Amino acid sequence: MFACSDSREAPEIIFDRGLGDLFVVRTAGHALDRAALGSIAFSIEYLRVPLVAVMGHERCGAVKATLEALQNHQRAPDALQSLVNLIRPAFDDYPVTPDMLDFAIQANIRYTVRHLVQTP
Numbered sequence: 001m002f003a004c005s006d007s008r009e010a011p012e013i014i015f016d017r018g019l020g021d022l023f024v025v026r027t028a029g030h031a032l033d034r035a036a037l038g039s040i041a042f043s044i045e046y047l048r049v050p051l052v053a054v055m056g057h058e059r060c061g062a063v064k065a066t067l068e069a070l071q072n073h074q075r076a077p078d079a080l081q082s083l084v085n086l087i088r089p090a091f092d093d094y095p096v097t098p099d100m101l102d103f104a105i106q107a108n109i110r111y112t113v114r115h116l117v118q119t120p
Helices: 036-047 060-069 078-093 101-118
Strands: 003-006 024-029
Touching: 003 078, 003 101, 024 036, 060 078
Parallel strands: 003 024
Antiparallel strands: none
């Protein structure tokens, strides 16, 4: 399970699974960096995980922060900018508007799934 690090999104609770039942990788906004990608590859290669699911959620703060940085034409503070850089491509082809958070969250999920499918 690749999910956002938001505490409202706990895959073990949502899917009624116990400790050790799911291999969970979490980053803010389920931003797919090299560490997350390596963790997912590890689960597939060494643990023989048969299915990878990407789980986004409503009111995602990381996607909202990305939208705000883009709307204000500003860089996010230091390390947060690396998160913005990972999420931004999900909705690069769309005009950024204040009311697009729900759309951007869904676009981010689709972008992450496409990125995972295209990764050897």
